[in-house]
Amino acid sequence: MQIENNRVVFIRYLMKNQAGEILEDTLSRDPIGFLHGSAAIHPDLQKQLNGFKVGDKPRVSLTLSAHEDFVFEVIIDAVREATEAEIVLGYPLQVPPKCEEDCDCYDV
Template identity: 40%
Template structure:
């Protein structure tokens, strides 16, 4: 069976940046399961997975625009410190869910001064070229429910 839209795919992977630093890996864990063609993984990797078969091993570099996007300075804002009074233990790296002009998003605290708090809505890997070493472990037909919901169900997938 070949990877195509509406197939459930299980893959082992190692994710590195251009410096060779391992950012994530399935080593020692179950493979990652996803539904091909439904945006469950970054676009560049989903495109590269198309047409692969069980047992295929490959390495691919994905440019930032096809991964988590380019870094957007417009998603970095300085907010007056007094707007964070309800958070007496505010720390660098804290994350908040906010409603923005772009819809709901997660922002991270990048800087704290007496006057302001800098929040950043960029994904932590925005602007980063990513390299994946992949091994295709399993491919199966997706159920009608999985296709309707746009993600994998059951073991190793989403549970309702």
């Protein structure tokens, strides 16, 4: 199933600045869920994730401040249809899948 509006997406990511410094690392944590198409995450990030599916590892660049671009190395852990309640509320109601010890992670 591909990422598109009104689907619940669970991701883990590594966020780096232009110098390659790691600013945020969620790879060894449980995935973060959001309703794709809602205001839950940056709209440019959502736009760049369109069409990806479970297991994909897109690398996307975003300009989040006037002075610096950031790179996100993302792992798509799960994609599913959102329920009607989730669409109305704008966020997922179910718990994300657990990241097991042998989860597929980037080498840092």
